[in-house]
Amino acid sequence: MQSYAGGKAASGQHLTTRHLPTPSATQSLLLTESARSIGGPPSLFDALTPHDREVVLRHGRRKVLYRGKTLFNQGAKHDGIYLIETGRIRVFYTAPSGREITLAYWHPGNFVGGPEVFGCGVHQWSGVATSNSNVLQLPGKDLRALVVEVPNLAIGLIEGLTFKGKCYSALAQMLGTRSITERLAHLLLHLAQLYGVEDPEGVLIGSAFTHADLAHMVGATRQWVTISLKRMQEKGIVTTRRSQIVVIRADLLQEMKGLGD
Amino acid sequence: MQSYAGGKAASGQHLTTRHLPTPSATQSLLLTESARSIGGPPSLFDALTPHDREVVLRHGRRKVLYRGKTLFNQGAKHDGIYLIETGRIRVFYTAPSGREITLAYWHPGNFVGGPEVFGCGVHQWSGVATSNSNVLQLPGKDLRALVVEVPNLAIGLIEGLTFKGKCYSALAQMLGTRSITERLAHLLLHLAQLYGVEDPEGVLIGSAFTHADLAHMVGATRQWVTISLKRMQEKGIVTTRRSQIVVIRADLLQEMKGLGD
DNA sequence: GCTTTCAGGGCAACTAATCGACCGCCCGGG
DNA sequence: CCCGGGCGGTCGATTAGTTGCCCTGAAAGC
Numbered sequence: 321m322q323s324y325a326g327g328k329a330a331s332g333q334h335l336t337t338r339h340l341p342t343p344s345a346t347q348s349l350l351l352t353e354s355a356r357s358i359g360g361p362p363s364l365f366d367a368l369t370p371h372d373r374e375v376v377l378r379h380g381r382r383k384v385l386y387r388g389k390t391l392f393n394q395g396a397k398h399d400g401i402y403l404i405e406t407g408r409i410r411v412f413y414t415a416p417s418g419r420e421i422t423l424a425y426w427h428p429g430n431f432v433g434g435p436e437v438f439g440c441g442v443h444q445w446s447g448v449a450t451s452n453s454n455v456l457q458l459p460g461k462d463l464r465a466l467v468v469e470v471p472n473l474a475i476g477l478i479e480g481l482t483f484k485g486k487c488y489s490a491l492a493q494m495l496g497t498r499s500i501t502e503r504l505a506h507l508l509l510h511l512a513q514l515y516g517v518e519d520p521e522g523v524l525i526g527s528a529f530t531h532a533d534l535a536h537m538v539g540a541t542r543q544w545v546t547i548s549l550k551r552m553q554e555k556g557i558v559t560t561r562r563s564q565i566v567v568i569r570a571d572l573l574q575e576m577k578g579l580g581d
Numbered sequence: 582m583q584s585y586a587g588g589k590a591a592s593g594q595h596l597t598t599r600h601l602p603t604p605s606a607t608q609s610l611l612l613t614e615s616a617r618s619i620g621g622p623p624s625l626f627d628a629l630t631p632h633d634r635e636v637v638l639r640h641g642r643r644k645v646l647y648r649g650k651t652l653f654n655q656g657a658k659h660d661g662i663y664l665i666e667t668g669r670i671r672v673f674y675t676a677p678s679g680r681e682i683t684l685a686y687w688h689p690g691n692f693v694g695g696p697e698v699f700g701c702g703v704h705q706w707s708g709v710a711t712s713n714s715n716v717l718q719l720p721g722k723d724l725r726a727l728v729v730e731v732p733n734l735a736i737g738l739i740e741g742l743t744f745k746g747k748c749y750s751a752l753a754q755m756l757g758t759r760s761i762t763e764r765l766a767h768l769l770l771h772l773a774q775l776y777g778v779e780d781p782e783g784v785l786i787g788s789a790f791t792h793a794d795l796a797h798m799v800g801a802t803r804q805w806v807t808i809s810l811k812r813m814q815e816k817g818i819v820t821t822r823r824s825q826i827v828v829i830r831a832d833l834l835q836e837m838k839g840l841g842d
Numbered sequence: 843g844c845t846t847t848c849a850g851g852g853c854a855a856c857t858a859a860t861c862g863a864c865c866g867c868c869c870g871g872g
Numbered sequence: 873c874c875c876g877g878g879c880g881g882t883c884g885a886t887t888a889g890t891t892g893c894c895c896t897g898a899a900a901g902c
Contacts, residue, residue, distance in 0.1 A: 413754040416839055421757030423750060435747040437739055444750065467735055474728055474735035478698055481742035486696040488749035489684060489705065493674040495756035496682030496800035499860095499888070530850065539757035544889055546851060760890095761859070791879065805859055807881060823868085824879075 351494040351506055351538070361483050363429030364403055367476040376466060376473060380456035385449040391432070394446040398434035400460040407453020412536065413445045422536045424487055425450065431458075431480055438464040495539055498577075503538040504548050505576035508558065512567045521559060522568040529565075612767050612799070613751035622744050624690030625664055628737040637727060637734060641717035646710040652693070655707040659695035661721040668714020673797065674706045683797045685748055686711065692719075692741055699725040756800055759839065764799040765809050766837035769819065773828045782820060783829040791824065 365373055385391055385407065392398060394414055402409075409432050412422045423445055426432045434443040438460045467474045494503055508525070515526035529537075531545045538545075549565070552558045557573060559566045567573065626634055646652055646668065653659060655675055663670075670693050673683045684706055687693045695704040699721045728735045755764055769786070776787035790798075792806045799806075810826070813819045818834060820827045828834065 413750070413758065415754070415758035417758065419758040421754060423753065435743060435750070437743055438736075444747065445754075464736070467739070468732040471729040471732065471735070474732070474739065475699075475725070477739055478728070478735065478742060481739060481746060482696055482698055484746050485742060485749060486705065488746060488753050489674070489696070492684065492749050492753040492756055493676070493682060493705075495753055497674065497676035497678065497680040501888075532850080541890060542850085543852080543891080547853095547889085550852085792881095793879080802860060803880090804861080804882085808859090811881085821880095 351491055351503055351510070361427070361430055361487075362476070362479040364431055364473075364476045364480055365429065367472045367479070368470070369472070372470050372472055375470060376458070377456070379462040379466065380458050383455050383457060385453045385455065387449055387452050389449050391447040391449060391453075391455065392434065392443050394443050396443050397440060398436070398443045399440045400458045400463055401431040401433035401437055402447075402455040402457050403431045404428050405454040405456060407455075408450045409447050409453060409455075410450045411445050411447045420536045421539045422533075423491065436460065437477060437481070500538055500540045500544060501548055502577050504534070504540070504545065505573045507534065507538055508565065508567060509570060509573050509577065511565075512570065516567070519566055522566050523570065525565045525567065612755040612764060612771070613748075622688070622691055622748075623737070623740040625692055625734075625737045625741055626690065628733045628740070629731070630733070633731050633733055636731060637719070638717070640723040640727065641719050644716050644718060646714045646716065648710055648713050650710050652708040652710060652714075652716065653695065653704050655704050657704050658701060659697070659704045660701045661719045661724055662692040662694035662698055663708075663716040663718050664692045665689050666715040666717060668716075669711045670708050670714060670716075671711045672706050672708045681797050682800050683794075684752065697721065698738060698742070761799055761801045761805060762809055763838050765795070765801070765806065766834045768795065768799055769826065769828060770831060770834050770838065772826075773831065777828070780827055783827050784831065786826045786828065789824050 368376065380403065383391075383402070391402060391409060404426055406428055409426045410422060411424050411426060411432055412420050414420050432447050432455075434441055434445075440460055463473075463477075467477070494506065498506070511525045511527075511529070512523045516523040517526050518524075531549070532542045535542045535545045549558065549560055553560060555572070557567070557569045557576075559568060629637065641664065644652075644663070652663060652670060665687055667689055670687045671683060672685050672687060672693055673681050675681050693708050693716075695702055695706075701721055724734075724738075728738070755767065759767070772786045772788075772790070773784045777784040778787050779785075792810070793803045796803045796806045810819065810821055814821060816833070818828070818830045818837075820829060
């Protein structure tokens with residue numbers, strides 16, 4: 321939810337086009353050891369011919385979502401998937417304790433929804449729009465029939481699911497083997513690379529994320545993020561100016577996050 | 582790696598059949614909030630007609646693996662997937678620091694391998710046989726061609742990938758929102774349910790897992806598992822007798838792992 | 843212009859978890 | 873029979889991370 325302060329920046333890019341832009345590589349991945357070896361998220365439609373798209377689109381139902389609106393809720397029954405046309409969807413899990421972990425931010429060309437593609441299971445996580453978005457709902461039964469008719473759709477789905485698998489396993493890998501501090505260093509580098517803008521002191525992370533947002537991404541508490549950022553600031557690695565973070569010594573961050581990549 | 586002490590028990594079940602048994606539900610899931618709502622792992626071949634199987638099998642190359650042998654290595658190039666016919670494969674990720682996290686134990690009917698199905702990427706994790714196993718390698722290019730020819734194979738792959746997605750995301754969810762202690766309680770309950778046998782004192786976990794194995798499954802250190810088990814023993818929740826664990830008060834474990842499910 | 847409100851940030855006390863090292867035990871092999 | 877390796881158990885020191893509470897400042901209301 322970079323929306324609080326970054327909302328104005330986002331307002332120009334939504335609802336402008338129905339054509340799916342190709343998102344730049346690794347946008348959706350929050351934490352991954354080697355982005356390079358994983359590759360970018362595939363667009364579901366890339367594999368389809370214009371005619372195939374027509375056929376598939378006929379089965380979909382459009383939905384418009386304003387920033388902050390919930391697309392689907394953990395625990396609710398679901399049917400099929402949502403294909404993102406524009407905007408950005410944050411997918412996260414909430415534990416019974418109330419603790420949250422962000423699984424990913426998904427962009428145009430990806431599909432999101434409960435874990436099942438064909439079946440009608442129960443959502444294992446929730447999805448909310450973090451900027452105004454346009455999605456296309458594709459019911460499970462229709463999809464199952466379409467797959468037989470349009471083999472390229474099957475391939476698109478398989479590649480999409482493969483990517484999701486990589487994404488989630490990368491997350492599990494980071495969560496299982498790195499300390500929170502390492503994960504935070506990792507995340508900051510990643511954000512700097514994604515949203516970074518030049519700044520006299522270093523690289524300013526453009527989209528404003530609150531400490532709580534960062535905490536959800538690395539699976540920590542807000543307070544710990546605050547403390548860690550303070551320590552980083554003491555060491556001259558970053559500076560914070562009221563909910564903006566400037567990365568000064570990317571090399572030190574790189575070092576903090578451990579070897580590899 | 583329940584093999585060390587449980588090896589004899591396993592020796593009777595391998596290499597006996599080429600027919601794929603249907604594994605009981607949720608075998609592969611180590612940690613998941615609500616096993617019930619996720620469903621069991623689908624067998625890749627369930628969706629295929631006998632004729633389809635023939636066609637697919639022709640493209641595969643059989644491989645026999647003895648207990649402890651590595652099937653594939655993190656970082657190595659890969660091609661396609663391995664379909665498990667018999668045995669059990671442990672899939673795990675090793676961080677640059679040397680720390681390991683077990684992603685899953687896979688059983689007959691599932692496929693394992695680097696993240697890609699069609700492409701030739703790089704393995705993001707390693708796979709070793711924890712009991713003598715039989716696998717069938719299916720090259721990526723063949724699979725891609727087969728999918729167009731045999732639509733049911735596509736459906737089988739999609740369902741398999743969907744399940745893997747659930748599996749990994751469930752793991753990430755647990756790792757991101759539960760404390761190690763809660764995760765351990767969770768795991769013990771799960772193992773008791775999976776491998777549990779009646780015992781005068783409670784439920785004995787049949788397969789012998791070392792403390793290190795358990796640690797890898799919950800993403801902790803061996804020592805911490807030892808300490809936690811000791812504390813549980815003091816509270817009368819479990820008893821340990823030389824690498825065997827008996828769950829006495831499942832209700833208390835249930836309480837420890839937090840609400841939900 | 844003053845007050846209220848509330849999200850965001852900070853501090854302090856406490857607990858959970860790690861790290862590294864060491865010992866003893868059991869089991870299997872020579 | 874003895875030796876060696878894998879495993880379980882333990883200890884002490886240290887760090888990482890949590891819980892709960894309070895402060896601040898900007899925006900909203902009156």
